[in-house]
Amino acid sequence: MSANSLANAELSVMELLWDHGSLTARQIQDKLYGESDRSQHGTVQRLLQRLEGKELVEREKVGAANSFSTRISREQYAASQLQSIIQRLTGGSIAPLLSHLIDQKRLSRAELRRLRALLDGGKP
Secondary structure (H helix, E strand, O other): OOOOOOOHHHHHHHHHHHHHOOEEHHHHHHHHHOOOOOOOHHHHHHHHHHHHHOOOEEEEEEOOEEEEEEOOOHHHHHHHHHHHHHHHHHOOOOHHHHHHHHHOOOOOHHHHHHHHHHHOOOOO
């Protein structure tokens, strides 16, 4: 399953599917574009085709319509993106990222305790 970076529009579709489970193309269109004067059906279809090509979305025939759902969880996608960023920016070392987050006080005390427990080999 490919978890390459997603374009903003693709990520918007994935977020809808993560939040709502399975949706038809029409439902996705309505949620993305609302009461737009222009039909965005073709745009939504192309986005879904690209996501299917990346093996991130699957379709199921439900009556006369296709229903779409994700094949990867939000957490799996986030983890793959973090791995990619760490690899690209720090050569695979997570220490610089953690140091930065701690130095910039971007972690709460609870998050720091959880991190300490993980580093000490215990359960968070």
